[in-house]
Amino acid sequence: MGLAAPTAVAFASAGVLLVVQVIVRTTTSPDLLAEGYRFQAWSSNWMMQNLGLEDMAPFGPLALWIKHAYPPGLDVIRYVLMMPEWGSGLATDPVAVDERLYVVYAILYGITNAIAFAWVRDLTQSWRWGLAAAVLWALSPGHILLATLLEPSELSLVSVSFSFYFLYRFLRTRRPGYASAFLGALLVASWARSFIQIYVLVILIVAVASFHIMSKKRYRRWAWTALNIGILVLIFAYPVKQFIMFDTWSTTTFGGYHRVGMLHLDPREVQAPTATGAETPVDGWASIEDQVASASGTIIVEEPPQDIIDNALRFSSRFNTQELVRDNYRLEAAANQYLLNYPLESMQGLIRSLGITVPETLKPTSVYTNNVIVESLPYRGIWDWLVSGWRLIAILAAAVLWTVYQRRWSGTIELAKRYGWLGLYFVLIMLPIIFSNRYYPGREDEGPIWTDAVRQKMFLALPVSVFVIYALATVSSDLRSRANRGITP
Numbered sequence: 001m002g003l004a005a006p007t008a009v010a011f012a013s014a015g016v017l018l019v020v021q022v023i024v025r026t027t028t029s030p031d032l033l034a035e036g037y038r039f040q041a042w043s044s045n046w047m048m049q050n051l052g053l054e055d056m057a058p059f060g061p062l063a064l065w066i067k068h069a070y071p072p073g074l075d076v077i078r079y080v081l082m083m084p085e086w087g088s089g090l091a092t093d094p095v096a097v098d099e100r101l102y103v104v105y106a107i108l109y110g111i112t113n114a115i116a117f118a119w120v121r122d123l124t125q126s127w128r129w130g131l132a133a134a135v136l137w138a139l140s141p142g143h144i145l146l147a148t149l150l151e152p153s154e155l156s157l158v159s160v161s162f163s164f165y166f167l168y169r170f171l172r173t174r175r176p177g178y179a180s181a182f183l184g185a186l187l188v189a190s191w192a193r194s195f196i197q198i199y200v201l202v203i204l205i206v207a208v209a210s211f212h213i214m215s216k217k218r219y220r221r222w223a224w225t226a227l228n229i230g231i232l233v234l235i236f237a238y239p240v241k242q243f244i245m246f247d248t249w250s251t252t253t254f255g256g257y258h259r260v261g262m263l264h265l266d267p268r269e270v271q272a273p274t275a276t277g278a279e280t281p282v283d284g285w286a287s288i289e290d291q292v293a294s295a296s297g298t299i300i301v302e303e304p305p306q307d308i309i310d311n312a313l314r315f316s317s318r319f320n321t322q323e324l325v326r327d328n329y330r331l332e333a334a335a336n337q338y339l340l341n342y343p344l345e346s347m348q349g350l351i352r353s354l355g356i357t358v359p360e361t362l363k364p365t366s367v368y369t370n371n372v373i374v375e376s377l378p379y380r381g382i383w384d385w386l387v388s389g390w391r392l393i394a395i396l397a398a399a400v401l402w403t404v405y406q407r408r409w410s411g412t413i414e415l416a417k418r419y420g421w422l423g424l425y426f427v428l429i430m431l432p433i434i435f436s437n438r439y440y441p442g443r444e445d446e447g448p449i450w451t452d453a454v455r456q457k458m459f460l461a462l463p464v465s466v467f468v469i470y471a472l473a474t475v476s477s478d479l480r481s482r483a484n485r486g487i488t489p
Contacts, residue, residue: 005113005127013138014110020478023101024347024373032372037095039372044078044101044150045094048319049076053082053092055317068246068253068312069320071238074152077104101150108158109147112135112462115161119466123474127457139372141383142365142416142458148373153455159189163420163464168463171419176215177226183231184397186395188233190251193459198200198249200428201236209419210233246310246325247304248332251411253324254438256331261438261448263338263349268444270334273292290407299338353448355404356437360453364388368455398465399471422463429459434487 008176021039037042046051048069056063056079064072064079081100085093116137121130123365137143146153163185170178191197215221239249246253260267261325304326312322339346364384366374374380385391406413416423437451 001206003145005130006118006119008135009117009131010110010114012110013108013113013134016105017109017144018103018136019146021106021371024376025414028372028376029061030083034118034154035095038098038150039148040145042149042369042370043094043418044074044098044332045316047151049074049151050078051231051317051320053094053097055077055315057082057086057092059315063317065204065241066245066311066315067320068242069324070152070195070252071191073188073193075170076191077101077155090146096353098150102148104429105147105150105154108154109138112154112161113157114460115132115158116466117167119165120469120473122169122172123466126473127471129469133466136427136465136469137462139379139383141380142387143375144377145366146455146458148371149369150425151370153458156189156193156195157458157462159185159192160195160398161457162189164425164463167422167425168419170211171422172217174214176211176217179208179211179215180224180227180231180325182249183228183235187235190238194250194252194255195429195432196235196251197432201239203424203428204232204235210421246308246328248328250328250332253328254319256328256335257438257441258432258436259325260338260436260448262353263335263346265299265338265349266353266444267331267439270301270330274282299334301330301337322439323354350435353435353437356449357434357451357453360451361434362389362424362455363454365455365458366371369454395468402475403473406478417488426460433459 024039025033025037032043033039033196044050051063051067051072056075064075067075078101081097082092085096112132117130117134119130120133121127124130143157146157163182166178166182166185169175170182189395208225211228212225214222216225228473229255239251242251243249248255250256252258257267260270306328306383308325309322312325316322316373325385364387366384377383387395403415408414433453433456436453436456437448439448440446440450
């Protein structure tokens with residue numbers, strides 16, 4: 001249907017958000033804006049996922065590759081945004097970078113709205129329903145919050161939304177270019193947030209093979225498959241780097257805290273044998289085979305290899321430290337051994353974790369943090385009420401029931417077969433969200449209650465909202481058809 005309309009939606013909604021930002025700053029007391037300019041409390045220079053500009057700039061671009069605490073996607077953007085000052089020989093300016101990042105995120109906000117428009121328009125063959133979807137996304141308090149939160153969420157949202165849309169387009173049309181676009185979007189997403197884990201590699205290899213078989217234009221599909229393999233290599237370049245340099249397949253060295261958090265395994269119970277009074281080997285640490293010890297219920301792990309500590313010492317900034325690498329090695333080893341030796345207790349821990357994260361996903365995203373723009377929205381109260389708690393469950397259930405009723409069981413099964421890969425991808429994105437609870441370093445007494453599920457659920461919101469809007473569109477079409485035929489519902 002062309003790119004003109006989605007492009008117009010993107011530019012229009014980005015422009016409106018920027019105008020709203022100007023209006024809010026003009027009409028709001030500076031005392032209510034963090035440091036007189038931010039809509040929320042945190043600067044991008046002090047978000048725990050990000051590097052400090054003052055550390056990153058003198059070290060150079062290599063810092064982005066050596067970084068281990070979190071994927072470097074947003075720091076790549078921040079590195080570019082600091083160049084007007086740093087490239088001119090001036091000190092880095094975190095305020096200027098934040099201001100420029102607001103503009104970048106407004107553009108990404110507009111692109112996400114355009115994806116909603118294009119996807120719903122494609123399903124309904126109606127630009128009106130597409131526009132309704134774009135408007136709903138533009139008005140969403142949760143989306144506005146992410147677009148004015150100076151951490152990787154909005155970058156993650158737009159890249160994951162693109163990946164969902166392109167995967168849908170491939171499954172609908174079987175055109176191989178869409179499969180490559182899906183993997184390209186996933187590559188960007190993997191550099192924005194810790195989506196890619198080692199088990200995903202096997203699934204993606206199977207997916208690339210499956211896409212090759214499913215593709216139309218068979219005389220060209222080998223070229224597209226070669227491109228897909230190349231993108232797959234790029235996707236896993238960062239996890240491989242993490243393994244070589246820091247002995248972990250996780251793309252974040254916060255991963256150890258996540259692993260023990262979902263198992264409800266207290267990090268303080270993971271110690272050196274000397275801390276428990278256990279017999280100490282010559283090197284002062286337990287062997288890897290004896291990581292799980294019975295001594296006082298404490299888990300004993302071996303010392304991290306010196307090479308990963310040396311690699312971590314090459315560059316430090318904020319949470320990107322050798323202490324985090326040590327913790328990650330220690331806690332990942334403990335989680336692995338706990339899973340192996342105590343499968344029943346591990347399952348119980350995972351179920352308890354769902355009791356923390358699932359209620360969080362049923363809260364409105366706008367409550368994640370205070371935001372001056374979001375708090376000024378006159379419709380926020382009714383919006384948040386409608387898309388949270390039992391109302392959200394009821395909306396989703398109604399959309400599912402209507403789809404089954406309309407297509408009958410045979411049609412529903414055919415739909416599931418055609419879009420099975422989309423469903424599997426949805427689950428892969430969902431898993432790290434519903435098991436996102438963790439211990440906070442230095443605040444372990446609070447338990448593994450720290451979760452960003454209320455914010456991260458937005459990564460799933462586009463396909464869910466598209467499904468609901470499409471169901472509503474088919475209800476409307478069915479009612480009109482019945483009315484035209486004089487049939488009473």
